[in-house]
Amino acid sequence: MGAILNKLSTSKALKIQMIKKLVRKIFVIMFIIFSFILIFIGKPDNIIISKTSGVVSDVISPFVKVISYPIYVVGTFISDVKNFRSVDAQNQELKKEVSRLKEQLNYFKQVEVENQQLRKMNNYTTNGVNYLLSSRVLGSSGSGFTRTFFVDAGAKDGVKKYQGVIVDGYLVGQINSVGSNYSKMILLSDASSKIPVQVERTKTRAFLIGDNTNYPQLAHFEKQEPVQIGDVIVTSGMGENLPAGLPIGIVGSISEDNGIIVQPFVSESNIDYIKIIKTSHTEGLKNFLLENKNAGEG
Amino acid sequence: MVRKSKYKWLFSFLSHQIPWVSSFFILVFSFVFIPCCNVKSTLVLIPIFFWGMQKTKSFDFISVMLFGFLQDFLDGTQFGFNMFIFLSTYFVVYYQKFFPLDESFTFSYLAFSIVTLALILLKYCVISSMFVENINLLNILVSWAVLILWYPIFFIILKKLDERFVRKYNA
Numbered sequence: 001m002g003a004i005l006n007k008l009s010t011s012k013a014l015k016i017q018m019i020k021k022l023v024r025k026i027f028v029i030m031f032i033i034f035s036f037i038l039i040f041i042g043k044p045d046n047i048i049i050s051k052t053s054g055v056v057s058d059v060i061s062p063f064v065k066v067i068s069y070p071i072y073v074v075g076t077f078i079s080d081v082k083n084f085r086s087v088d089a090q091n092q093e094l095k096k097e098v099s100r101l102k103e104q105l106n107y108f109k110q111v112e113v114e115n116q117q118l119r120k121m122n123n124y125t126t127n128g129v130n131y132l133l134s135s136r137v138l139g140s141s142g143s144g145f146t147r148t149f150f151v152d153a154g155a156k157d158g159v160k161k162y163q164g165v166i167v168d169g170y171l172v173g174q175i176n177s178v179g180s181n182y183s184k185m186i187l188l189s190d191a192s193s194k195i196p197v198q199v200e201r202t203k204t205r206a207f208l209i210g211d212n213t214n215y216p217q218l219a220h221f222e223k224q225e226p227v228q229i230g231d232v233i234v235t236s237g238m239g240e241n242l243p244a245g246l247p248i249g250i251v252g253s254i255s256e257d258n259g260i261i262v263q264p265f266v267s268e269s270n271i272d273y274i275k276i277i278k279t280s281h282t283e284g285l286k287n288f289l290l291e292n293k294n295a296g297e298g
Numbered sequence: 299m300v301r302k303s304k305y306k307w308l309f310s311f312l313s314h315q316i317p318w319v320s321s322f323f324i325l326v327f328s329f330v331f332i333p334c335c336n337v338k339s340t341l342v343l344i345p346i347f348f349w350g351m352q353k354t355k356s357f358d359f360i361s362v363m364l365f366g367f368l369q370d371f372l373d374g375t376q377f378g379f380n381m382f383i384f385l386s387t388y389f390v391v392y393y394q395k396f397f398p399l400d401e402s403f404t405f406s407y408l409a410f411s412i413v414t415l416a417l418i419l420l421k422y423c424v425i426s427s428m429f430v431e432n433i434n435l436l437n438i439l440v441s442w443a444v445l446i447l448w449y450p451i452f453f454i455i456l457k458k459l460d461e462r463f464v465r466k467y468n469a
Contacts, residue, residue: 024358024359025393028388029389031385032382032386032389035366035381035382035385039382049371049377053371053374056371057371060326060329060368063326064329067326068331071331137331139330141372141374144339144434144438144442145375146373146375148373148374150331176374177374186374192374211434213434213436213437
């Protein structure tokens with residue numbers, strides 16, 4: 001009798017276990033279907049998703065910062081050792097640069113005073129002034145499908161979505177989502193990046209489209225004008241998210257199969273420190289960057 | 299005696315957390331910026347595959363889904379994609395009955411390579427046909443190759459963690 005009862009209870013327990021396993025399996029399948037449906041509903045530019053992405057970046061970035069610290073220290077040490085030999089020459093160069101920048105600063109102060117006087121005379125008000133915010137790249141994602149960087153600056157520092165990101169005066173990307181202390185930028189080569197640009201020589205407008213390779217493509221031309229290898233590509237200023245005239249790269253190759261490929265001035269693997277353009281409604285930044293660049297080359 | 303059992307409870311609790319803590323660490327590590335090394339991969343697929351293979355109770359499909367959510371938000375791809383890939387990987391590994399994956403490294407390595415390649419190609423097909431036209435396939439294959447290269451290193455670490463802590467204190 002006892003043996004029969006024991007057998008019955010064992011088979012009951014086995015049945016319950018089997019049902020539990022089946023329910024679990026059904027749940028997993030349901031979640032797989034749910035996530036597949038979510039792909040078609042959840043657009044990345046949705047406000048809720050964008051805000052949540054900012055919060056998630058805020059949570060994850062401190063961990064990335066801690067883990068990347070040893071790599072950062074080792075990298076800095078290696079570059080310090082490499083630079084040690086050229087310290088003296090660099091010092092001389094920097095002294096020259098400082099004296100040149102001092103002269104430039106004096107000139108800008110004079111221009112600023114002159115500008116203020118002229119504005120007063122004409123009752124002129126500006127839309128805003130561009131400021132550059134320096135920041136460091138903390139982490140990156142590049143699973144073949146996206147090309148994004150985590151940046152050590154967020155809403156508290158005045159970072160906003162769609163602000164341009166430059167390195168050495170060249171545009172490299174745009175802010176994509178903002179957390180309170182950290183933000184995320186997409187590079188020009190990201191497949192979702194589409195920047196309004198123009199060919200500097202012909203002033204022909206087009207779009208620079210990323211494809212997750214190091215070389216984005218030029219497409220959707222406003223009018224049919226011949227583009228040549230070596231043509232400089234700059235931002236067109238359309239859409240008001242980016243100031244006009246920021247240099248991006250040169251036309252590297254033209255072919256029927258691959259289209260017009262642009263070779264960016266800045267290699268993505270060398271991006272370490274960046275500058276975020278905090279406002280972008282005037283031409284002032286462009287001029288400042290170009291003058292600074294020309295003076296540097298001179 | 300009482301003290302010993304108290305510690306055992308604590309160790310058991312901590313060892314339960316190892317699967318998701320290790321997965322979280324690998325997820326964060328996959329985003330660490332290494333200058334001059336631009337090729338990245340979805341490394342968190344490795345712990346998902348591993349803990350699914352070991353049929354670890356403390357790392358179930360809810361955890362996998364959460365990691366998918368995190369990866370989706372951090373990556374900025376079409377929302378739900380990574381969740382779909384992670385859950386599919388977990389499902390295939392957890393419910394397959396053809397090979398004893400947890401016994402042989404070679405089997406698991408081969409299975410991981412095939413499963414991830416199939417799912418990444420599926421992701422590529424859906425993304426390139428429905429959302430972004432111009433994704434480069436070669437880059438995706440390079441990223442997958444990087445993932446495959448990382449697998450043995452993380453496999454050894456996770457195997458050690460599993461043998462020394464997870465199995466020992468949850469037996």
